[in-house]
Amino acid sequence: MKSLLYTLLVWLLLYPIHLCAQQDQKEYTSLRVYPETSEGLPIRSVIILIHKDGKSYTADSTETAGFYKVASIYPGSSFNRSITNMAMRRIAEDTRVSRVNYDLYSNNLTSPVVLVINIYILAPGEHKVYDGKKGMFASRSIHDFPLLIETNKAELTLILNGGTGFYNEVNPFFSQGEAFTQGNPIANDPGGKGVRFWGEGYVEPGIGGIIELGNSNIYTYGAVTGLFSARNTADIYSSGAAAYGAIERLYAGVVFSQLGKKDLNLDISYGRQTFQLNDGFLISKYSGSSNAGDRGSVYLNSRTSFNKAGLLKFNSRHWSLQGFYLEPQELSRHNKAHTTYAGGYLGFNNNKHWDVGFAYINRVRGKGSYQTNDGTISQKGLYVLNPKIWITNIANKGLFLKSEYAFEGHSSGNMRANAWYIGGGIDLKNTVMKPMFYYRYAFMQGQKSDSKYYTRFDPLLTGGLGDWVQGINMRKVLGNGNIITHRLQARINPSSSVDVSIDYFHLRADSYINVGGLAPITQLKSxxxxxxxxxxxxxxxxxxxxxxxxxxxxIPGKAIRESVPGPIRDWSSIQLALFMFF
Structure with missing residues (x-):
């Protein structure tokens, strides 16, 4: 089985080169992604393409304004499939429009998405066809699965997601699993020297929909799903097989669209749902729920819904105002920390180059504490000030720049911690295989030995493979506090459906004092x-x-190699996973 896994991985990494020789190199924004994987992600930009008389062009400002007014989906809002589908139906009601659909593009699965709306205009002499009701209830055909019913006022659809993956770890935890998992309640059989191989799987059935209330431009929407996950044997932390089932999504919301002369949009929702702030530097949708231990999904990361998420989103053409209340889904059923965050975000996005914003986050509840030289500081009371500036396609040359800063203080304790990053690169979309090159410097402060303040940065709910998992193996040992990273990335897109990337991370500590890290590395020698x-x-x-x-x-550095008395070895990982989305 392991040899088959290696063979399949090599084939997957080389197959894009074969695809490149066979497929047209159309002008894609980046990698096309699925609506289901994009739920809760920010919309970075909205592009409207008009297809008319055999030609395709970007809508001008007048056309864009008209379709924006109908769709009420703006940059800076969050993607929701039901809301987007309803917006497409509103556009399709235009007497000039033959049909309409949309595509989503992103740099990877965890980054903000680009929404491309394709509007096909009726040809001369072509008559508009009104489809009426669609779906299995109307057609009595399984071919319409998963859509149950769709009208110009409502949609009801089944949800069926799933996945299976196989994982091969060689010398996990640098062959010192017992040492690097001390105090971890789920690590009853951590991997160490040698090979650890296992499989995981999950299925998520459910139902979701949206309906307009009369002719009011007010819509209610929601979804409910269950998620069942399992692994076949010991994973990197825990012994034996495991299976677990529970409610995953359970939320409802209401959208007030086309409000006032500015065609504003207000979206209010509450329940078990996903949320992400920017690209996950502080809050990632993939940190909304725990997946390890008896949940059997430590690598598939199948659960992403927060246990409680109250969201308020107010959007105009270029401005967005958000409020959020978040309680992550914890692993333990007993002795929960009940960590809860409340905050807001104000952003400006001109849908061309500029995406700037400012977030405020407050930890309003939680039992945890920070260890200081003089005792402890409660984690409750932490607050974060977080400005952001992203600039894309600088001088129309594909150059881009991204930067955020986070200052952490405390309402009642001596805490002053800082983190920031700056990254830049070039995205060569008009070149064969559309290469992208990116460099990022990230600083996450450690504890100062001569400071009266607690200065170690708390990464909150950071995460996301391809964004803020700074080394998929290193992350499990180092976390994201007291770290300075240099990241180099090169990526190619042989087609709109395939990408291959290589990332290099060089990691250093900011401070020798690493209290808050894993037991063997609380005091670093390097x-x-x-x-x-x-x-x-x-x-x-x-x-x-x-x-x-x-x-x-x-490849462990001197700080890790000298942290335990036993041998330290390089840690390698091979992963292959197939995902299903309906």
Missing amino acids: KRLGDEITVTSHWYINQHFMLLGLGSIA
Whole structure:
């Protein structure tokens, strides 16, 4: 089985080169992604393409304004499939429009998305056809699965997602699993020297929909799903097989569209749902729920819904105002920390180059504490000030710049911590295989030995493979506090459905004092943490299936090599997973 896994991974990484020779190199924004994987992600930009008389062009300002008014989906809002589908139906009601659909593009599965709306105009002499009701209830045909019923006022659809993956770890935790998992309640059989191989799977059935209330431009929407996950044997932390089932999504919301002369949009929702702030630097949708231990999904990461999420989103053409109340889904059923965050975000996005914003986050509840030289500080009372500036396609040359800063203080304790990053690169969309090159420097402060303040940065709910998992293996040992990273990335897109990327991370510590880190590295003898190289490929086989392949090797630095008395070895990983979305 393991040899088959290696063979499939090599094939997945090389197959894009074959695809490149066979497929047209159309002008794609980046990698096409699925609506189901994009739920809750920010919309970075909205592009409206008009298809008329055999030609395609970007809508001018007048056309864009008209279709924006109808769709009421703006940059800076969050993607929701039901809301977007309803917006497409509103556009399709235009007497000039033959049909309409949309595509989503992103740099990877965890980044903000680009929404491309394709509007097909009636040809001369062509008559508009009104489809009426659609779906299995109307057609009595399974071919319409998963759509149950669709009218110009409502949609009801089944949800069926799933996935299976196989994972091969060589010398996990640098062959010192017992040492690096001390105090971890789920680590009853951590991997160490040698090979750890296992499989995981999950299925998520459910139902979701949206309906307009009369002719009011007010819509109610929601979804409910259950998620059942399992693994076949011991994973990197826990012994034996495991299976777990529970409610995953359970939320409802209401959208007030086309409000006032500015055609504003107000979206209010509450329940078990996903949320992400920017690209996950502070809050990632993939940190909304725990997946390890008896949930049997530590690598598939199948659960993403927060236990409680109250969201308020107010959007105009270029401005967005958000409020959020978040309680992550914790792993333990007993002795929960009940960590809860409340905050807001104000952003400006001109849908061309500029995306700037400012977030405020407050930890309003939680039992945890920070260890200081003089005792402890309660984690409750932490607040974060977070400005952001992203600039894309600088001088129309494909150059881009991204930067955020986070200051952490405390309402009642001596805490002053800082983190920031700046990254830049070039995206050559008009070149064969559309290469992208990116460099990022990230600083996450450690504890100062001579400070009266607690200065170690708390990464909150950071995460996301391809964004803020700074080394897929290193992350499990180092976390994201007291770290300085240099990241180099190169990526190619042989087609709109395939990408291959290689990432190099060089990691150093900011401080020798690492209280808050894992037990063997609470006091570092060196600031050289190590390096990691990761190769990743996504292949969107069709609109319902995606194959993910990943290979990574982490090389420990002096700080890790001298942290335990036993031998320290390089840690390599091979992963192959197939995902299903309906």
